[in-house]
Amino acid sequence: MTTLKIKNNFVRGALIGGLITSMSVAVPMVAMTQTASAKAADNLTAAKRLNKLLTNTKSMTASFTQNTKGASSGQLSSGNGNFSGVMSVQRPNNFRWETKSPSEQLIVANGSSLWIYDKDLEQATKQNVDAQIGNTPALLLSGDPNKIDQNFKITQPHGNKNYYVLYPKSDNASFKSLSISFSGGKPVMMVLNDSLGQTTSIKFNNIKLNPSISASQFKFTPPKGVDVINQ
Template sequence: MTNFAPLKAMSLKAMLAIASLSMAAVPMALPINAQAAAASEQTATKNLNQLLIGIKSMTANFSQTTQAGNKKSQFTGVMSAQRQNQFRWQIKSPAEQLIVANGNTLWVYDKDLQQATRQAVGNQVGETPALLLSGDPAQIGRNFSVSQPNTARNYFVLTPKSSNASFKSLSLSFNGGRPVMMVLHDNIGQITSIRFSNISLNKKIPATEFNFTPPSGTDVISQ
């Protein structure tokens, strides 16, 4: 059976991953000098917002690794994101799985299981790291506590303020103004790392990219 957990982690129930908004891969664990000054939470939030506000849309390839104890799962695929709350995350290997959000409805589709889950997008930036890049950066301060361990590096750690959030923390790393990597720690002990490559920013993406119609014979579950 196809491992469906990474997709749920990226959607509403566990994420990540996206986790989400997320590219020339560079290491996420950036070395921090012992004397490096950390930013205040207010400054860290402002710095992160300044990076995200300039990203109106993004497309990229990704490689995703999910570690759960001694078990490791690896996936590759393509993604695209565009404001407001338009998002497409497509795993192509080792199995085909898809998350699509068009601003109103979010679909999670597993081709092997012939199953699709449908739910309202709503205001999910606090629950869905995968929608960070496609959402409103101004919401970050309302939904997350943000830290920046070294003001000289664009590396941020986001901790959800909501007690109902499905993950413990999300780290974002930028290179040249582009988000290059995400690392998510969820509430069931999984660590999901996502690296992005072949990044393209601020190009108009057709609305059809974010629409989804379940194929005939698909079992549709509404939440």
């Protein structure tokens, strides 16, 4: 599996499982495009503000719901639909995304390797983490905040609202833009517009900011009998 395929899997199912919302995607998008009560922040100011918010998020656990819709019809995209599960991140570069419904899938990254485990397929894929993974939305919450502006153009459309829209600088990125919203200093929602014209919304609930997380959460050992693919 190539890096690009991994990134596409992430877009389609939270790296095959989940990034966003129990609410219709129309709700956050309407909120994000309403008339601004303050002018947009300049790029440098937006980058500094987002950096501060992300730096304050040293670790995080939450449950998530995800919804994906097609570009024109507004209907749920075939093969995507709704997903829900739990996630945890811890800087630097520790990430766990576990989809519980409608199927079980697990993505674990610890800075050196990334595992994708599909329980139904009894298959686990392992890949070394490389620089390209830095363009994926997942690692926005677990990577180095000081390096985010190297991979993204950062904007803050409404200067008095804590939501930011990021545009990947890489031509190989599998998405066109990523919006992230904060409430009370916590990341609560992400909206992803991918290169296929789909919009994926992810809403985080039961958020715990900066908890102590066991290192075992970011390690993965394939269960007995599982087909392991090394990339």
